[in-house]
Amino acid sequence: MKKVTGILLAGGQGRRMGGVDKGLQRYRGKPLAQWAIERFAPQVDELLINANQNADAYAAFGHRVVPDELGGFAGPLAGLHAGMKAASGSLVATVPCDSPFLPGDLVARLRAALAANDLAVAKTGAQPHPVFALVRRAVLPHLDAFLAGGGRKIDAWYATLKVVEVAFDDEADAFRNLNTREELEGA
Numbered sequence: 001m002k003k004v005t006g007i008l009l010a011g012g013q014g015r016r017m018g019g020v021d022k023g024l025q026r027y028r029g030k031p032l033a034q035w036a037i038e039r040f041a042p043q044v045d046e047l048l049i050n051a052n053q054n055a056d057a058y059a060a061f062g063h064r065v066v067p068d069e070l071g072g073f074a075g076p077l078a079g080l081h082a083g084m085k086a087a088s089g090s091l092v093a094t095v096p097c098d099s100p101f102l103p104g105d106l107v108a109r110l111r112a113a114l115a116a117n118d119l120a121v122a123k124t125g126a127q128p129h130p131v132f133a134l135v136r137r138a139v140l141p142h143l144d145a146f147l148a149g150g151g152r153k154i155d156a157w158y159a160t161l162k163v164v165e166v167a168f169d170d171e172a173d174a175f176r177n178l179n180t181r182e183e184l185e186g187a
Contacts, residue, residue, distance in 0.1 A: 006044030035100030
């Protein structure tokens with residue numbers, strides 16, 4: 001069985017949350033990142049946290065923190081890139097830090113569908129959720145080249161790979177993320 005490294009993506013600027021670090025915002029008494037870690041960690045063999053600020057606060061969750069190598073908060077692909085370089089697993093799973101409801105069977109279902117593809121991504125209805133994915137670490141050189149060429153859009157990179165979309169219509173609410181203060185307070 002191939003080893004899976006999980007990457008919690010917490011490297012953004014939190015612009016939609018007013019410029020605060022989203023993963024450290026409290027929801028029902030705990031930081032958003034802690035909710036995600038508690039659901040994600042049991043599904044993977046090792047967990048890394050991609051964060052570009054507040055590294056000590058993220059390290060307090062008990063997992064290795066890896067910052068982006070690309071400067072300027074370059075988005076989830078930069079977080080995936082940093083995590084893939086630090087990963088020990090041959091498969092890498094990603095989830096965002098602002099999704100406290102993520103499916104408890106996310107990695108198992110993505111893995112079951114991966115087959116000969118490079119990447120498996122969750123979707124509900126017609127909506128893919130590109131940061132809920134399982135990727136073969138072997139595509140790292142391809143990602144290096146994409147980023148070196150100025151690519152930053154996750155959908156554009158996915159379009160260059162063999163991708164399978166995995167339906168999670170039975171758990172559609174699990175992909176709800178809390179991007180704004182209003183969403184956080186209303187959840």
